Amino acid sequence: MPHKTDAVALVVFCLLFGFVTIMGFVAARWRRGDLSKLHEWGLGGRRFGTVVTWFLLGGDLYTAYTFIAVPALVFGVGAQGFFALPYTILVYPLAFMVLPRMWVVAHRRGYVTPADFVRARFGSRPMATAVAITGLLATMPYIALQLVGIQVVLGAMGISGDWPLILAFVILAAYTYQSGLRAPALIAIVKDLLIYITVIVAVIYIPSKLGGYGAIFDAAGKALPEKQPKPGALIPDTGDAQWAYATLALGSAMALFLYPHALTGALSSKSANTVRRNAAILPAYSLLLGLMALLGYMTIAAAIKPASPNDAVPDLFLKFFPPWFQGVAFAAIAIGALVPAAVMSIAAANLFTRNVFREFIRPDCTPERESQVAKLASLFVKVGALVFVIALPTEYAIDLQLLGGVWILQTLPAVALGLYTRWLDARAMLLGWIAGMAVGTYMAIDLDFKGSVFKLFGINAYSALWALGTNLIVAIVLTAILRAVGAGDSADETADDDYEEREDAVGADALPATPEQEQRFTREPQPTRPR
């Protein structure tokens, strides 16, 4: 489908984009805090309530790329792409178990990143650095993909070239620098309103023009098996397809909350109960994502032939919506890219500042300096992502993001299991991490980045889970050996009590972290407690 510029669509798009830009700068004044402190700039002062956290986490996890890529996948392969729905359903029970515990200990001890926690919990600088590096490696291509999302909608409006993209990102970088996490939190509200309106209109209006959902599924069921080079299917009816479906859903759900940006979103809320409440109400977005996914089938039913699968949704909107509503829908997706890109760059900046800069370069830096470094790091991260998208083929960003998901899951033993037990030895976990990273990367290369499902022992499963299995086996076996030979243990800076919510920290009246709590994040591991 050829793309040409429509003045009305473009004006609506620019107005909405301009509006959120102003919001981004004004956000610095919202719930005013001392932005020269890292927990104020990078975690919004840990003060967000249920509603803001809902918008922020929703905006953070359901990214523009999701809105483009999930329908594109469903358009291309059918049911296999629909794993996104069980994935986003299963995320929340997992989040419900893990995140409040992380929130409590992070709040008590002043941790800002998952690597902060690992550093203190296992008294291991190498393991913490591994977690930080994994986080940075997994986040960078993810930010780049948000740019791809913006590129796709700009392209649909007939705008090509790099300048509009650069302009959009300069604006984003400027208000993230100034306002920190407050900017995406505020913009997320507008983004969600626009996305909800767009999707609700799309899933009611478009099917009414295509003869209803029955007709859409029938058309997709006929067209999918004809797909070249690989036939798709409306229902995954082979054993291989079903294994892939289930393991992709489970592996992705386990990986999601290990991403630094997801933890940033959760840690910025004001209490562990805010996080729990959100785990119960965030599934509203899953419904939205599932409906978005079906847009892929509508593109098939409407007999649209997009130049690339990524154009499946934009081309559908171009065909069915009047120009002004095209502007709204495209703005929704583009703004949907800004929110996660901002949170991701903040999360990456926090990681760099806390776990690289303060750990290795300036252990004695002041809180003001720390916040300053984080602001600058957020700029570098974004410039890096921009160069990535402009200089290299889009394919690389997608490949690396795929790898990022495999990699980030390898931090599960330290970050998630570490919340419950420190039975695993830090040295054993580090070797497990290396093994997991190696296996996951090998599988991705072996698959030529064409997929993320690897067949081993006759089981066709998500490669991230194979890698995690290797990781855990290595970590468990080595821990047992180290324990058996009586190789000493490292120190645990956290106490059991740090994971227990106190009465005063439960409910809406939980207090934000005080400066004293921030300072309790000490560098020196305390002596090991007898265990």
Place this chain on the structure above:
Amino acid sequence: MDERRRPSRWWYALLIPPFLGLLYPPLYASHDPELFGFPFFYWYQFAWVPVAALLTWVVYRALRR
């Protein structure tokens, strides 16, 4: 402040059903019965969204002290 009994950790078991219901695709990988034109495979999974949310909410209410 009265010392209330700590809620049972067994409430967390209510978070398990969505995993059982969704991680075994042979259970729902079929076209029929249809609902509002949606094949079973699709509406079954959509149906889990409110169910999982409700279960999570129940656990939240039960564990809240």
